[in-house]
Amino acid sequence: MRYAFFLGCVMPNRYPGLEASMRSVAEALRIKLIDMEGASCCPPPGVVKSFHESTWLVIAARNLSLAEALNADATTLCSGCYSTLKEANVILKGDPAMREKVNKILHDFGREFHGSIDVKHIVEVLYHNIGIEGLRNFVKRPLNLKVAVHYGCHLLKPTRYRKIKSSERPRFLDELVEVLGARSVPYRDKMMCCGAGGGLRSGSPEVSMDITKEKLENIKNAGADCIITPCAFCHLQFDTGQVEIRDKLGVTYNIPVLHYVQLLGLAIGLEPEKLGLYNNAVPTDFVIEKM
């Protein structure tokens, strides 16, 4: 298994611990990650796409062309990046006129979108390509944890560009958590957004924070030991967000936030240092001590 590894912005530039965990876990699972030298921001579906859709599409096509040149499907651990690359790929594969327009610009820079690869979120790779039973074989340290699973939005929606038929009651991430020995606890409004997307975190921070706070409150009430996300931006929103909520609203939650890849890394016996678990704003010691 080899994949072109799309980094994006939040992971390498704000939460490099996630990048370290992705590289360590991939190595342990014998997934070869190839760097996409010279890739840029995806760009974000809720921000650049909100401002100028055609710029969004051409830059996404350039990023896709880098993976094509490596002759490998692209993967990422950020749902925002996934959303942009996945959708742009589907749009351009299915619309020859649009592809021609985009390529007219890319040709000036010696690039071309061919439509020769696929885009997969790392969670999809784990669930579909390795599979639950495949992962079970790798588990060395079953996790005695109560986990609040946060799916977030852009891993699932819009479904028209994705394999899944409905976004309402997915199970796959819960299954991925449970195969590690952890328990996925139900909580109110589990499928609600983290509050970061659509330019809200920067444009309307109070509203963004209020959405995050509602989710944190529900997760706390469910008695979860930690939050699991499949996305770098949700991860930032819940982790950095808890500090912001403490400082601005005086409410402390102290709920550790882990990316799914980090949780998986712990279960397959990797050291917390290799998984960047000491690089969060909210300490993860509690989770590590429960090992």
Place this chain on the structure above:
Amino acid sequence: MAKPKKNIIRLDELDMDFAEAVAKAGGEKINLCIQCGTCTASCPSGRRTAFRTRQLIRRAMLGFRDEVLSDKDLWLCTTCFTCLERCPRGVDPTDVILALRNMAVEAGYMLDPHKRISGYFVKYGHAVPINEENRKRRVSLGLSEIPPTTHKHKKALDEVQGIVKKTGFDKLIGFRWEKGEE
């Protein structure tokens, strides 16, 4: 007798072609809306603010162009796509909102923080660029100090900047190349 407040809307003050323009800009199915309110009921922002997706779509359909495009509430959508998945008429409300946002930016209504992020994207190729703290953190984690992206490759950054000049994104956000910011 006191003059009544003006609460009559004159048809000639509305942009009767607006819904068509929104459709062309990507909100193709806006005219299918039956005002059922499933979008508003599903909206995480609408739960805590005055943002009403149904109302936004109704106003757009009626042709309140300037009111819709200048309304800051247009920027309260998190693009969670829940309304898009649930809309019984397949209006794809999030697509309508994205089309309206593109039109709002074109008309000069862009929030300052969004200009700033866009400026980073044009300047660095990253909407969230690296900083000193995370360079150090990368090294401590055994990663390269600079990620192998436009941060590392000048030629790649030149390409991205060349593309945004071609699409006109730099002008759209008022990016000043000589100052290196928006």
